[in-house]
Amino acid sequence: MRSRPTLYVMIGQPGAGKTTRARELERDHGALRFTPDDWMIPLFGEPEADGRRDILEGRFVWLAMRALRLGTNVILDFGVWTKAERSALRHLAAQAGADCVLVYLPIDPPEQLARVQSRQATDPGSTFPITPADLTEYRRLFQAPDGAELAGEHVEPPPTGCADWAAWAAGRWPTSLG
Template identity: 55%
Template sequence: MPHLFLIVGLPGAGKTTRAAALAVTHRALRLTPDEWMIALYDGVQPDGKRDLLEGRLIMVALQALHIGTNVVLDFGLWGRDERSALRWLAASVGASCTVVYLPVDEDVQRTRVAHRQATAPHTTFPMSDTDLITWRAQFQPPDTTELNESSPVPGPPPGWSSWPQWAAGRWPSLPPLGLPPLGRSDP
């Protein structure tokens, strides 16, 4: 059974480092949006483009899982609903899924982010101390139920009829009815 790893954590938590290691040990396709954003948009982040990019990377991930390839989604995934949607989508293509959570203390995070900015600025976006504080307040850490691979996926939030519909709202480049049949291209 193909496996999806969802890498969860704040900036500087060590997500991309862990994702790269998992990609090697599990022969998995690693999808890291920052690498694509930096390459495609020359180091800036135009409004809305990250969500569009992530949606297309999710489609790639689902197609890879569908043909039996393990995948590591190095997205950060701060929201519980994002993680639930992706767990549901993984199951819909016959894949198992693990939430890999990397907690990081504030001091360690600041030190790592500053060190990376100083030594490898081309691999990251600038982040201020205020950004880090704001983002930490927005982050929803996974609970023990979510971290248990065998826990059932909860239903979508009120007002949404399915996780694919919710996911198409969150990532507008995703089709609202789930993955189109393999091999079919858009008309």
């Protein structure tokens, strides 16, 4: 009997090791990995080209759901900083007949800064500049998952005004539903 495919959702801030861990999961589970940073710089020359990242992530979500329906494991390596994003992805995975595993990689501020600075110094073509002020702002915006969320317990209803999580996802990630 074939097991259900799995959507792995990488959670964390820059420098936490998400892409390194995503590559391990890709290898260990024969998963298809979608990492926006691998695409943004080659396609657009920058990480946040006028909303193009949201459009690209939306296409990745769309492709991920298609791959899950075909029985392929998928990794979304976006960082997904909010609980709403994670809830939407968990819901979409369930609708595609897949399991969803949230992979959270916390990092303390000094280690984060050291990793980000090291990556920029050693491989500037694969990343983009991030300042200490950026990291402070990112920590302010980031919603760390709690134990219940990581355990895959109940997915809360979508925000008021959204018919379901798919509708919410379509607003968050243009092109996510096709």
